[in-house]
Amino acid sequence: MSKVPFRFDQVGSLLRPEQLKKAREEFAKGTISKEELTKVEDAAIIKVIEQQKEVGLKAVTDGEFRRRWWHLDFIAGLNGITVYDFETTAFGLTTQAQGTYVSGQLSFCELHPFLEHFAFTKEHAGATLAKQTIPGPNMIYLDSFILSKQYHENPAYQTKEAFVADLIETYKQAIQAFYDSGCRYLQLDDTSWGGLFDERFRGLITQNGYNPDELIQEFGDITEAVLADKPEDLAVTFHFCKGNFQSHWLYNGSYDKIAERLLAIEQFDGFFLEFDDERSGSFEPLKNIKDQRIVLGLVTTKTPELEEKEALKKRIQEAAEFVPFEQLCLSPQCGFSSTHEGNKVTEEAQWAKLRLVVETAKEVWEGA
Template sequence: MADKLKAPFRYDIVGSFLRPQAIHDARASWKAGNITFEQLHKVEDVEVAKVIEAQKQVGLHAVTDGEFRRRWWHLDWLAGFNGIKVYDFKTAGFGIEKVMQGTYVDSPLSFDPNHPFIEGFRRTQKLAGDTPVKQTISGPNMITLDSVVLSAQYAANPVYANLDELRHDLAKTYQDAIKAFHDAGCRYLQLDDTSWGALFSPRFRAKIEACGYDPDELIDVFGDITDEALEGRPDDMVITTHMCKGNFMSHWLYEGTYETIARRLLNIRGFDGFFLEYDDERSGSFEPLRHLPTDTDQRVVLGLVTTKTAELEDPERIRERIAEAAKIVPLERLCLSPQCGFSSTEEGNSIDPSVQWEKLALVRDIARSVWDDADEA
């Protein structure tokens, strides 16, 4: 068996990159019926190969496909499950009036072994050569929150008698997904689960209560679902989670500190690392990190460099903040990354494409100045 990757790495990424114009053009042509799905895939492969090479050039120890094969960071993954229904709706939730898509559970959940993300991973792995591929998918509680708790469609026609019944099917769905990725050769998997933000954001806690649920009780529900989803996970596979407060065209969704959820979230022992947003004052202090168990080697990846704006952070200030965090979590258990991806949806954040590489070079250089093992993979 090959050695397990030393991930999350001292300098790492969340996953997405700004879509090149060729991707936008190809998707538009496919939607218009001018090219086939396979022709779209070929364009994606060309652009994924380019973004992989750019990631290698900046020194990343594992690369992603930039999430170029999807429209949304979360929905394309969830839409491939049995039991999920997709629909369009208008929202101004991010401060932008936009037609978006949502999901709800309309029949029992299960994993489709023919999910397109598995084939997408294989294509990316082939393009990456000997460099490990980090696969990003949305976490299970994106379904718990958006497709059940906050869903009027689900409330009108519930599939499960209670959240315990949901937990078992949802966890089994993710267990099967994890095995499918492992069988395909994936050794670095990340579950992006921003749903936790709703449990500390006052505005969303009120929405949850209006739907008849207790947000404090959901903290343990979210944790229990995730724990069960990670049961039996392969020992040679790194699995991390990423939790930010929303990232859509440089806008955010949730506000509040991690204190409300940290006790439960940071005690999910099936994760090897936690990518946490810490790029502005909305993140609060590092104090909630005290809940990280002391008897594990799990790492916390500090998202101290923002992807929302083009301004480059002051390296010395970032080093100072790392030192602040190290007063709570030992430095050897800390890493550095951007606070989120650069393009959580196909629209992307409001920055020039060159900025994303400048930001990653900054993260790399700061990490090398802080950790002696920054270049170990």
């Protein structure tokens, strides 16, 4: 299959090599310059692009090697956003984290560093398709607006509607900017939808004056508006998992509440969805799919144990009871390093899992 998403694909982030982790620590201490850190990043990205090609992937990323967080670095580069530090226990472990809140009028920055980052990836990808990942718009809506204590204490907008209009315009401009930079495969990573079915987060949303059931419709409306003017030859996919921080997760619950609205977003070429354990629930919610593709996240990035190929094939057949077989694809359930620290897997296990995805897909789908 030559169209995005591919029969065998990946979410985006990859484990940071030790040399890069060390350089980032040295930069934080002030012992190396930004330019020296960038040189280390450049070399690591060039190498990881070649490693992805060797595995056989049809789309490569920069592994998100220039990021601290899978989502925050992009959001922090927008106008009207403030970043703050805090301590969290949300993922089952106590750790230092960062958050964002809307502190002024939201807009896209024409000099957003991700544009330059993508140009570098595309250059070194050569004839291979370069994939760009960014957080979806509802990440900002939920975390930096609806649930943000800082925002509610000092709101930057008189109405929610005014904020939503700026959020949509910001993302429209971002999508066009990546397209103008040569991007033809863009992925919106948007875990915020998990807050709409997780009971604890539904409670928090309600406490902040919002109805989580109404937000399901609104999240879909915002996403459709963001994609309304996307170029015809730009493939856009959606990725969702229930959180992925050093092999820990955030949300609990099944896709039942969100599937009908989410899978109705026809501007997406495909949906990367997590199905690596019993927490994911059954494949039945996938019956809501239209003509888009479902990328089954059957290979976990949270643990190093390699899945059995036959077990993966059986799971694909189970999913085919609800989604036409020709609309199915295979990938890991998430990235391997949603944050700089990475999951509790080795680089050897990472590449073994990606090879498994490629090999399994080629055996399942003729011409993959």
